[in-house]
Amino acid sequence: MPDHPAAAAARLPALRGRRGRSRRWRAAILEGGGWTLSGLALFVLLFPILVMLSTSLKTLNDVYRVPPSWVPAPLTLQNFADIWTRYPLGTYMRNSLIIGVGATLLNLAAAIPAGYAVARLRFRGRETFMLLLLLIQMFSPIVVLIPLFKIMAALHWLDTYWALIVTNTVFTLAFSIWMLASYFRAIPGEIEEAALVDGCTRPQTILRIAIPVAAPGVVTTIIYVFITAWNEFVFALTFISRTEMRTLTVGLYTFIGRWAVQWHYLMAAALVGIVPVVILFMFVERHLVRGLALGSVK
Amino acid sequence: MIARAASRLTAEERLAYLLLGPALLLMAALIFYPVGATIVTAFGATDKLGRISGFVGWGNFRALGADPAFWQIFRRTFLWTALGVTVKTTAGLGLALLLNLPFRGRKVARMLTVIPWAIPYPISAIVWQWTYNSQFGLLNQFLTTTGLWPHPPAWLAEPRSAFAATMAVDIWIGLPFFALVFLAGLQAISPEYYEAAAIDGAGAGARFAAVTLPFLRPVIVMGSLLSVIWTFNDFSVPYIVTKGGPMNTTDILVTHMYKTAFQFLDFGPASAIAVITFVTLLAFSVVYARLYFREVV
Numbered sequence: 001m002p003d004h005p006a007a008a009a010a011r012l013p014a015l016r017g018r019r020g021r022s023r024r025w026r027a028a029i030l031e032g033g034g035w036t037l038s039g040l041a042l043f044v045l046l047f048p049i050l051v052m053l054s055t056s057l058k059t060l061n062d063v064y065r066v067p068p069s070w071v072p073a074p075l076t077l078q079n080f081a082d083i084w085t086r087y088p089l090g091t092y093m094r095n096s097l098i099i100g101v102g103a104t105l106l107n108l109a110a111a112i113p114a115g116y117a118v119a120r121l122r123f124r125g126r127e128t129f130m131l132l133l134l135l136i137q138m139f140s141p142i143v144v145l146i147p148l149f150k151i152m153a154a155l156h157w158l159d160t161y162w163a164l165i166v167t168n169t170v171f172t173l174a175f176s177i178w179m180l181a182s183y184f185r186a187i188p189g190e191i192e193e194a195a196l197v198d199g200c201t202r203p204q205t206i207l208r209i210a211i212p213v214a215a216p217g218v219v220t221t222i223i224y225v226f227i228t229a230w231n232e233f234v235f236a237l238t239f240i241s242r243t244e245m246r247t248l249t250v251g252l253y254t255f256i257g258r259w260a261v262q263w264h265y266l267m268a269a270a271l272v273g274i275v276p277v278v279i280l281f282m283f284v285e286r287h288l289v290r291g292l293a294l295g296s297v298k
Numbered sequence: 299m300i301a302r303a304a305s306r307l308t309a310e311e312r313l314a315y316l317l318l319g320p321a322l323l324l325m326a327a328l329i330f331y332p333v334g335a336t337i338v339t340a341f342g343a344t345d346k347l348g349r350i351s352g353f354v355g356w357g358n359f360r361a362l363g364a365d366p367a368f369w370q371i372f373r374r375t376f377l378w379t380a381l382g383v384t385v386k387t388t389a390g391l392g393l394a395l396l397l398n399l400p401f402r403g404r405k406v407a408r409m410l411t412v413i414p415w416a417i418p419y420p421i422s423a424i425v426w427q428w429t430y431n432s433q434f435g436l437l438n439q440f441l442t443t444t445g446l447w448p449h450p451p452a453w454l455a456e457p458r459s460a461f462a463a464t465m466a467v468d469i470w471i472g473l474p475f476f477a478l479v480f481l482a483g484l485q486a487i488s489p490e491y492y493e494a495a496a497i498d499g500a501g502a503g504a505r506f507a508a509v510t511l512p513f514l515r516p517v518i519v520m521g522s523l524l525s526v527i528w529t530f531n532d533f534s535v536p537y538i539v540t541k542g543g544p545m546n547t548t549d550i551l552v553t554h555m556y557k558t559a560f561q562f563l564d565f566g567p568a569s570a571i572a573v574i575t576f577v578t579l580l581a582f583s584v585v586y587a588r589l590y591f592r593e594v595v
Contacts, residue, residue, distance in 0.1 A: 027400065034401025041393055042410055045470070048422070049413060051429045051436045067443075068434045110324055113317035123314035136329060138523070138583045140531035142552050143572045144332035146339065146559050150348055151332070170328040173321055202313060231418035233534045238560065249420040253538060256424065263428050270425060274417045281416035282409055289478045293520055 056080070056268035063264045079268035086262075089269050091244055092251035098161055099247060100229040103168035107176055107225045108218070110169070115180030116206055120192070136174035141167070142234055152239050163239040164247070168229035176221045179291045183217025184210055220287040223280050230277050248273050333576070339569035348565040358570035367546070368554075372574075375530065375550040378465065382529040385469050387522050390476020391514075397477065398484045408481070415474035423538035426467045430454050430539075457547035460540050464548045468535045472528065476521055483517035484510070523586045527579055551575050 050070075055063060056079055057072040083089050117123070118130065141148075148167060149158075157163040187210060195205045211218060236247040246254065252273065255266050281288075307315075340358055342350035362368045397408050414422065429437045432452035441447040451459040487509065495505045533552045536542055542549035542557065549557070551571060559568035 030399050031401045034396065034399040034404065037396050038399075038401070038404070038407045041396060042407060045411060045414055045473070047437070047440075048425045048429045048470075052425050054436065055428065064434055066433060068436055068439045070436060070439075110320040113319075114321035117314040117317035121310050121314040121317070123311040126314075129318070134587070135580075135583070136325070138527050138579070138587075139329070140527060140552075140575070140579070142531055142533055142555070143576045144329065144336055145556070146348065146565055146569055146572065147332035147335035148328065150335070151328070166324070166328060170324050173325060177321060227416075231420075233418070233420040234556070249418050252424060253420055256427070256538075261428075263434075266424065267428070270421045274421055277418065278413060278416040282412055285412050285416075285478065286482075289475070289482050292475070292524065293479050293482070293517060 052267045052271055055263055056271050058264050060262065060264055079264050080272070083265050083269045083272065086265060087255065087269065088244065088246075088251070089248075089272070092246055092248045093273070095161070095245060096230050096248040099164045099168065100226040102161060102165035103172070103229040104222050104225045106165060106169040107172055108221065111173055111176035111180055111221065112211065112218070113206070114173075115177045116184050116210055118177060119181040119184035120189075120210075133174040133178050137178065141171045145234065145238060148235070149238055158239055159242050159245050161245075164229070164232070164235055167235045167239075168225070168232055172225045172228050175291065176225060179221055179224070179287075180214065180217050182291070183214035187213045216287070220284045220291070223284045224288060224291075227277050227280055336569050336572050336576070339565060340573045342566050342569075344565040344569075346563040348559075348563075350566075354566070358566045359574075362567060362570055362574070368571075371546075371549050371551060371554050374461075378468075378550050379526055379530045382465060382468050382472065383522055383525045386472045386476050386525055386529075387518065389469070390473055390521075391480050391518075393473065393477035394480035394484055395510075397481050408478075411474050411477055413474070414470050415472075415478075417471075419471060419532070419534040420538055422471055423467060423535050426463075426470075427454070427539050430463055454540055455544060457544055460544055460548050464536050464539050467539055468529060468532050471535070472525060476525070479517055479521050480514060483514045487513045519586070519589060523583065526582060526586075530575070530579060 054070050054072060057075050057077070059072075059074060059076055059078075062069075062072055062074070118126065152158050152163040155162075157166075191213070192205050192209055195209055196202070200208065231249065232247070233249045233253070236250045237253070240246055240250060252266065252269055255261065255269070339348070339350060341353055341355060343352045343354050343357075345351055393411065397404055397411065417425075429435050430453040432438060432455065435453075437453070438450045441450045453463040454460050491509045491513075492505055495509055500508060530550075531552050532550075533556065536548050536550055536553045537556065540548040542553050546554075552575065555568050555571040555575065558564050558571060
């Protein structure tokens with residue numbers, strides 16, 4: 001039965017010396033094993049990405065060849081030029097961009113003050129509010145799709161950007177507040193107190209001190225909201241019916257329904273559509289993981 | 299009255315409520331009110347525009363309870379969630395342990411692992427639908443030419459394989475989150491604990507059981523809770539990959555709700571399904587969150 005790990009760790013230095021050679025072997029095995037296994041895992045994980053890439057470089061005839069082949073013959077980049085004129089891809093991307101930026105701004109306008117209040121101020125109902133955020137985080141927007149549809153219809157917001165800007169704002173709000181509050185809480189109180197003593201008002205301290213110091217949190221929030229809005233599907237499917245108002249996700253989805261599917265165009269368009277979000281995602285992924293783990297990762 | 303209540307608030311409290319105002323207002327209008335409206339509609343009879351024309355008590359729920367097709371979808375949603383979360387958790391842990399090995403290139407491997415999570419769900423669903431294509435798809439081409447599976451099914455054409463295929467897409471999307479959150483958990487474990495356990499003669503398996511798992515417990519609890527919610531509510535994957543087909547055999551509660559509301563315009567029963575979904579997950583979250591808070595706080 002091993003004793004307490006910490007006690008055993010204290011005996012460690014004496015043992016380290018004679019393990020040199022076996023360690024080198026171990027490292028080599030780990031290196032090889034790591035390569036092989038992660039190569040296999042990545043092959044499985046990236047399989048459809050490879051499919052997307054291969055198809056996006058094919059001609060129509062090549063797409064519908066039996067048996068299918070991985071290597072496009074002939075290899076063409078024409079699809080990446082054609083998608084912009086054959087489909088309203090530019091319009092779709094512009095719509096997604098407007099909605100993403102709109103939702104991000106609106107979200108920040110509501111989440112920064114709320115996150116600050118939760119992190120810095122004492123008030124009755126604070127715990128209840130935090131619990132509410134946690135519950136909303138575990139709540140799926142699709143459950144309220146029907147009344148939201150009716151609200152948007154009543155406001156004459158169907159087929160407008162507003163419908164999607166406000167819904168994307170609201171359903172990212174709980175996470176944003178939670179996330180920003182954790183960054184605001186990490187700012188030493190003395191800095192703000194000094195500013196308050198020097199005659200700054202609260203709003204000024206928020207703008208001039210809290211936000212700049214919590215900048216990494218603000219950036220993560222911005223990217224999180226933008227990506228969520230860019231990726232959103234079910235609201236865009238339900239609230240939008242005019243072609244020229246479609247977002248990228250719904251736009252690509254509607255490519256499937258009509259005629260024989262032009263998979264080479266669809267895959268090229270998909271590739272163009274995912275590049276910006278994948279890059280943004282890689283920047284904030286560590287922060288997102290930590291934020292989503294809601295404190296379970298220290 | 300209001301003035302007196304307000305004057306009892308401290309200046310700090312007044313500022314706090316002012317700052318919370320916009321967020322609360324947005325959430326009240328677009329979350330709390332809709333939740334209430336869904337519950338009310340679930341007990342109502344509705345016309346094709348979703349307007350309530352009268353109340354039917356538990357009528358909508360009773361009608362669902364009497365519908366064998368609904369029960370089938372209900373059971374399938376549980377199977378979908380249980381299978382999906384189990385596979386994602388175990389495979390995610392495996393992948394995290396792998397990415398935690400000290401080999402060159404692990405940084406790149408880690409970055410590539412993010413991709414399935416980063417891609418918009420609908421786009422992943424579209425790409426998979428093409429990958430599964432039985433005639434021109436590269437998955438079956440790969441399986442047959444490598445001899446891994448000489449006669450693979452026409453994935454999306456038959457109920458069983460369509461369910462498995464749709465499941466696989468959901469798992470594929472959800473796996474990176476687990477891998478990364480577990481990896482973060484693993485990296486937070488001080489290596490001294492492992493070295494100490496090794497000195498005490500613990501083999502790899504014993505070290506895993508005595509050090510890794512206990513340290514990862516809170517992460518596993520939280521990650522699987524979130525995953526249950528995400529998996530249970532995954533709309534785009536079944537809706538796009540198979541449209542719930544063939545013959546509704548891949549429908550889960552949320553896609554069934556969507557079709558009931560926006561294809562058949564039965565808003566009352568659809569709201570009842572939404573309430574069932576909501577209550578099921580709420581009950582689950584509350585039980586689970588208790589567990590979590592005992593772990594972490």
